Amino acid sequence: MLKDLGVHKKGGVITERNPEYCTIRTRIPAGMITPEQLRGIADIAERYGTDAVQMTVRQTIELPHMPPEQLDAITRDLSTNGTPLGAERDEVKNVIACTGNQRCIFGNIDAVALALEIDKRVFGREMPVKIRIAVSGCPNACTSPMLNEIGVMGKIEPIRVPGMCTGCGTCVEYCKEDAIAIKKGISVLDSSKCIDCGVCIRSCPYDLLKSSGPYYLITVGGNRGRHPKVGRELVAVRSSRAASDVVEKVVSWVYRKAWSGRLLADQLDDLQFEQFAAELRSQIPDEDLFRTGVIAEDISADTAI
Numbered sequence: 001m002l003k004d005l006g007v008h009k010k011g012g013v014i015t016e017r018n019p020e021y022c023t024i025r026t027r028i029p030a031g032m033i034t035p036e037q038l039r040g041i042a043d044i045a046e047r048y049g050t051d052a053v054q055m056t057v058r059q060t061i062e063l064p065h066m067p068p069e070q071l072d073a074i075t076r077d078l079s080t081n082g083t084p085l086g087a088e089r090d091e092v093k094n095v096i097a098c099t100g101n102q103r104c105i106f107g108n109i110d111a112v113a114l115a116l117e118i119d120k121r122v123f124g125r126e127m128p129v130k131i132r133i134a135v136s137g138c139p140n141a142c143t144s145p146m147l148n149e150i151g152v153m154g155k156i157e158p159i160r161v162p163g164m165c166t167g168c169g170t171c172v173e174y175c176k177e178d179a180i181a182i183k184k185g186i187s188v189l190d191s192s193k194c195i196d197c198g199v200c201i202r203s204c205p206y207d208l209l210k211s212s213g214p215y216y217l218i219t220v221g222g223n224r225g226r227h228p229k230v231g232r233e234l235v236a237v238r239s240s241r242a243a244s245d246v247v248e249k250v251v252s253w254v255y256r257k258a259w260s261g262r263l264l265a266d267q268l269d270d271l272q273f274e275q276f277a278a279e280l281r282s283q284i285p286d287e288d289l290f291r292t293g294v295i296a297e298d299i300s301a302d303t304a305i
């Protein structure tokens with residue numbers, strides 16, 4: 001039988017430079033926290049003797065200088081507050097998200113809702129390697145999804161449809177990638193430069209730039225740290241549900257196949273990533289796969305931008 005090592009060995013407990021103290025990291029998916037929970041964290045911090053907390057890169061809150069002998073009580077209080085013990089070791093760590101389309105004018109997807117769903121499915125799983133997951137609402141990539149072990153980015157592909165283009169150049173002005181030009185009085189898209197941010201679609205006063213709606217690009221094997229690496233593209237899917245399904249499958253694949261002691265980014269080839277990607281793509285139903293160049297027959301109110 002496995003010995004229960006208790007809360008002291010959990011990933012959210014970090015021994016400090018002065019080993020008489022530890023820092024406690026919380027689980028706050030997407031960095032979303034209610035005013036009551038914030039007040040609760042303030043109360044817990046004061047109760048156990050620290051005069052400040054720290055916001056982390058992974059959108060959690062850490063409580064520094066916690067007394068190790070009171071860990072059970074502290075983690076119980078944090079759990080009651082709805083901000084339980086987080087993850088730090090070889091686990092799935094706090095899932096992060098940008099504001100997404102609920103607040104940001106550039107957002108193509110609801111990044112927060114997707115991060116919360118992913119958190120429910122995979123947070124805290126013990127893994128052979130650290131798994132960091134980040135969701136961004138658009139290619140501006142404010143949470144750097146491509147520098148995480150698993151990244152999700154919301155995109156929209158613009159498709160130029162025939163119509164009364166006046167050559168007004170509004171779409172050209174809006175495109176930061178220089179992917180649209182006016183030729184012979186009408187706009188022409190250069191798909192090799194386009195990054196599917198979707199900004200031009202909103203700009204055309206005559207609605208000549210359409211799309212098939214948002215899609216979710218999933219990348220694997222990114223890494224920040226000492227030797228940053230950009231994640232590899234795995235697949236693009238058309239719904240939030242399909243995106244969280246894919247993320248869970250990647251987590252299971254890493255759990256089954258990866259070796260400990262090496263970053264995921266450094267073992268993708270040994271893990272035969274390309275073969276995994278091809279198999280995974282073949283298992284995704286047609287209606288969930290994003291295909292370039294397709295215009296939705298019925299562009300919903302959600303996606304008509």
Ligand code: SF4
Nearest residue numbers: 098104107137138142
């Ligand atoms: S990644 Fe895009 S949607 Fe998200 S906050 Fe940045 S600009 Fe907005």
Ligand code: SF4
Nearest residue numbers: 175194195197198200
């Ligand atoms: S989607 Fe973005 S990058 Fe592509 S053409 Fe439109 S504005 Fe430019």
Ligand code: SF4
Nearest residue numbers: 165166168169171204
């Ligand atoms: S904004 Fe619309 S009408 Fe103006 S150049 Fe672009 S596609 Fe043509």
